[in-house]
Amino acid sequence: MSLLLQYLASGIATGCTFALVATGFVAIYRVTRVVNFAQGAFAVVGGMSAFALLSHGLPHVLAEALAVLLAAVVGLLVGLGAIGRRGTPVLASLIITLGIGIGSYAVLILAFGDQPVSFDGVGGALAVAGVTMPRQFLLVAAVTAAAFAALALFFNRTYLGRALTACSSNPHAARLVGIDTTRMGLVSFALGGALGGLAGVLLTPLQPVAFNSDVGLAINGFAAAVFGGILRPGTALVGALVLGVAEALVAGYSRASFQSGVALVLMLALMVWQASRRPAIAEDAA
Amino acid sequence: MRRRLGIGLGVAIAIGTLLLPIALDDSQLTVYVFIGLATIVVAGLSLLMGYAGQVSLGQGAFYAIGAYTTALLAKLLGLPPPLALAAATAGTAAIAVVVGLPLLRLRGHYLAFATLAFQLIVLSVIGEARGLTGGDIGLPGVPTLSIGPVALEGQYRTFVFAYIVWALAALALLLNRNLVRSRPGRALRALATSEAGALAAGVSVGRLKLQVFALSAAYAGLAGGVYAFFLSYIAPGSFPVLLSIQFLIMATVGGLGSITGSLVGATVITLLVQVLTAVGTLPGMPLHAPAVFSYAVYGLVLVLILLLLPEGLVPAVQRRWRGA
Amino acid sequence: MTPLLSVRDLVVRYGQATALDGVSLELGAGEMVALVGPNGAGKTTLLNTISGLLRPAGGECAVAGRVAQVPEGRQLFADMSVEDNLRLGAWTVRDRSPARVYELFPPLAAMRRRQAGTLSGGEQQMVAVGRALMARPDLLAVDELSLGLAPRVVDDLAEHLGRLNRDTGMAVLLVEQNARLALDLCPRAYVLESGRIAASGPSAELGQSAAIRAAYLGGAMDELQ
Numbered sequence: 025m026s027l028l029l030q031y032l033a034s035g036i037a038t039g040c041t042f043a044l045v046a047t048g049f050v051a052i053y054r055v056t057r058v059v060n061f062a063q064g065a066f067a068v069v070g071g072m073s074a075f076a077l078l079s080h081g082l083p084h085v086l087a088e089a090l091a092v093l094l095a096a097v098v099g100l101l102v103g104l105g106a107i108g109r110r111g112t113p114v115l116a117s118l119i120i121t122l123g124i125g126i127g128s129y130a131v132l133i134l135a136f137g138d139q140p141v142s143f144d145g146v147g148g149a150l151a152v153a154g155v156t157m158p159r160q161f162l163l164v165a166a167v168t169a170a171a172f173a174a175l176a177l178f179f180n181r182t183y184l185g186r187a188l189t190a191c192s193s194n195p196h197a198a199r200l201v202g203i204d205t206t207r208m209g210l211v212s213f214a215l216g217g218a219l220g221g222l223a224g225v226l227l228t229p230l231q232p233v234a235f236n237s238d239v240g241l242a243i244n245g246f247a248a249a250v251f252g253g254i255l256r257p258g259t260a261l262v263g264a265l266v267l268g269v270a271e272a273l274v275a276g277y278s279r280a281s282f283q284s285g286v287a288l289v290l291m292l293a294l295m296v297w298q299a300s301r302r303p304a305i306a307e308d309a310a
Numbered sequence: 311m312r313r314r315l316g317i318g319l320g321v322a323i324a325i326g327t328l329l330l331p332i333a334l335d336d337s338q339l340t341v342y343v344f345i346g347l348a349t350i351v352v353a354g355l356s357l358l359m360g361y362a363g364q365v366s367l368g369q370g371a372f373y374a375i376g377a378y379t380t381a382l383l384a385k386l387l388g389l390p391p392p393l394a395l396a397a398a399t400a401g402t403a404a405i406a407v408v409v410g411l412p413l414l415r416l417r418g419h420y421l422a423f424a425t426l427a428f429q430l431i432v433l434s435v436i437g438e439a440r441g442l443t444g445g446d447i448g449l450p451g452v453p454t455l456s457i458g459p460v461a462l463e464g465q466y467r468t469f470v471f472a473y474i475v476w477a478l479a480a481l482a483l484l485l486n487r488n489l490v491r492s493r494p495g496r497a498l499r500a501l502a503t504s505e506a507g508a509l510a511a512g513v514s515v516g517r518l519k520l521q522v523f524a525l526s527a528a529y530a531g532l533a534g535g536v537y538a539f540f541l542s543y544i545a546p547g548s549f550p551v552l553l554s555i556q557f558l559i560m561a562t563v564g565g566l567g568s569i570t571g572s573l574v575g576a577t578v579i580t581l582l583v584q585v586l587t588a589v590g591t592l593p594g595m596p597l598h599a600p601a602v603f604s605y606a607v608y609g610l611v612l613v614l615i616l617l618l619l620p621e622g623l624v625p626a627v628q629r630r631w632r633g634a
Numbered sequence: 635m636t637p638l639l640s641v642r643d644l645v646v647r648y649g650q651a652t653a654l655d656g657v658s659l660e661l662g663a664g665e666m667v668a669l670v671g672p673n674g675a676g677k678t679t680l681l682n683t684i685s686g687l688l689r690p691a692g693g694e695c696a697v698a699g700r701v702a703q704v705p706e707g708r709q710l711f712a713d714m715s716v717e718d719n720l721r722l723g724a725w726t727v728r729d730r731s732p733a734r735v736y737e738l739f740p741p742l743a744a745m746r747r748r749q750a751g752t753l754s755g756g757e758q759q760m761v762a763v764g765r766a767l768m769a770r771p772d773l774l775a776v777d778e779l780s781l782g783l784a785p786r787v788v789d790d791l792a793e794h795l796g797r798l799n800r801d802t803g804m805a806v807l808l809v810e811q812n813a814r815l816a817l818d819l820c821p822r823a824y825v826l827e828s829g830r831i832a833a834s835g836p837s838a839e840l841g842q843s844a845a846i847r848a849a850y851l852g853g854a855m856d857e858l859q
């Protein structure tokens with residue numbers, strides 16, 4: 025029983041990081057209709073930068089905050105490449121984000137080397153319900169909850185947040201009231217960057233992160249995002265937690281190598297199911 | 311007049327590439343073979359992306375499936391190599407149909423991730439089925455390619471492989487050319503312009519996309535089979551996701567949907583990779599230099615091509631030439 | 635005096651197709667002008683150019699003030715509340731308070747929290763007009779006000795527009811397929827056909843012209859009487 029709780033706890037922790045990556049996808053997709061293949065890279069940038077800053081003696085919290093900020097800036101740059109030029113077709117933007125993601129490998133290796141890195145988050149362990157779990161788990165859950173709350177407030181209560189929703193709801197009307205949809209797209213990319221960076225910062229103490237960890241994170245994040253049609257962060261959160269727990273259970277009770285397969289199969293199954301509910305013909309790019 | 315020039319140029323390229331192997335040494339011939347194999351795969355991918363408008367990040371999966379199927383058919387079942395190749399190609403296409411039926415209903419970005427996931431799953435399955443495929447260690451001892459009693463061994467092995475690959479690549483490009491200009495090709499061209507428009511014109515869009523997907527998989531499977539015979543030893547490590555991305559870059563650089571573009575893209579990128587590896591392994595270069603160079607160049611090439619020359623090299627040159 | 639809206643030899647293309655082929659028209663401050671014409675004449679293209687969404691391929695389109703558009707088909711942010719829709723209309727101005735719009739359209743105040751997509755056609759049109767008014771425009775461009783609405787609702791809205799024009803001096807460019815409505819409301823009109831101005835002048839005159847009546851006012855029947 026305690027083993028099960030252990031897996032659950034670990035699954036929820038990783039699930040939270042998936043949720044942050046997923047929400048990054050959602051934030052960008054809603055406004056720009058672009059799937060950002062560099063989303064995983066934001067997490068890697070966040071995690072590895074935090075490691076580097078901490079190694080240089082910066083105190084916790086400051087190092088992590090700066091890392092998230094850096095990831096946001098990287099997000100903005102990706103956005104500039106992907107949608108900065110008006111009239112870039114959506115599929116081209118997608119491939120551009122893919123290209124930047126690959127290019128990031130080179131930069132990351134040069135900056136941080138090609139080995140996985142990790143750092144100590146909140147150290148120590150707590151006994152909860154007879155299970156010893158790392159305190160980092162609680163930190164991850166708490167920060168994720170706070171992030172989601174902040175996002176909800178942002179999108180529903182602030183003018184800028186509402187403008188972003190407007191771009192998603194009706195881009196033509198948004199332009200008519202004077203909203204610069206390209207600039208909003210860049211804002212969403214920066215937001216996606218920050219969310220990805222936060223995921224990386226929270227994850228790295230739990231699982232060492234290397235320059236090519238982005239693929240796994242992106243797949244998990246995307247699978248979770250697909251739960252909500254890449255449009256709803258709340259559903260993505262649920263999906264991410266389910267995914268994290270499922271993977272933890274598979275790794276614990278079955279073979280660890282099957283773990284990644286869970287996300288892949290789940291994502292494929294979901295996508296196919298969603299597609300079957302929609303008409304088979306795609307709308308022409310609008 | 312222009313058309314005759316175009317055909318003339320095509321013939322020149324054909325003759326040039328036909329004669330080239332004579333002048334190359336063994337390691338250069340190996341590069342030639344790789345370019346040829348890539349051309350075949352990219353011919354299929356270019357068709358898929360240029361006409362069916364689908365982004366596939368999983369051609370490497372079909373390449374791997376073709377390679378392993380061919381190897382296993384020849385090694386375990388003792389099928390004569392040409393038959394093994396043909397069967398593997400057909401089998402790869404069949405798998406593509408099964409996979410494509412649900413996946414092709416998805417929008418472009420979903421499909422990109424789906425094909426990526428597909429490749430990862432395929433690699434994982436190959437790795438797990440140790441008894442059959444040798445797992446992560448790989449499958450050695452692929453029988454030599456032999457046509458009837460004539461076996462390809464010895465000093466001129468690579469030389470002959472170069473011509474086999476030339477023939478298959480030429481076949482693939484010719485097939486593409488005829489496909490695009492034919493009556494079914496008209497449906498393809500309608501699809502490329504507008505899916506809704508094609509549908510309105512009575513084109514069975516779903517079926518067409520599936521056919522192009524299966525064809526692109528067949529190309530990749532065929533190339534993979536030849537690859538297996540060429541190396542005599544395959545492992546999952548030979549088919550990383552990066553390979554699919556390489557194919558994508560080749561198709562994009564050459565020009566989506568362009569026939570000669572497949573050849574140009576495959577050549578440019580393969581040679582580029584050779585140069586980068588050579589530079590990266592120069593004495594004094596850090597260990598991870600080749601990797602860094604590759605990643606940097608892949609990223610830059612992809613981004614720059616899409617931002618500056620989105621149609622690809624060959625169409626851009628054709629346009630310049632036509633407009634001049 | 636510079637006119638509020640000055641369009642001269644405007645050419646707008648969509649790829650190869652020419653939507654507007656040398657259009658010229660003018661609108662002074664405080665005027666109410668109608669633009670009538672059949673479907674596909676280029677009326678929406680013209681409005682979108684005036685709103686700055688499209689770039690001309692030739693000629694010029696100059697506005698000496700703020701333009702807000704009430705688009706064809708309302709184009710609300712359907713999943714957002716009425717109040718959010720209104721407040722977003724004020725994106726380019728400082729005052730985001732919808733109080734003025736609620737005064738003008740009291741029913742909207744009662745519906746402020748409702749999701750815009752759940753409203754009736756007439757109510758949505760009110761929101762669309764209100765959203766445009768939030769930008770405090772000098773020129774209100776209205777695209778197909780009457781589309782899909784009951785006549786009584788349309789008359790009501792038209793009355794509002796007329797009153798706004800008289801009370802605040804806001805100019806109105808009314809684009810309509812329903813020529814009778816447009817000519818009744820606006821003293822001056824243009825007729826746009828296939829991307830060109832086919833006729834222009836005081837509405838009273840246009841309303842009498844046999845050609846216009848035949849094409850847009852069911853005049854053929856009248857003439858036979």
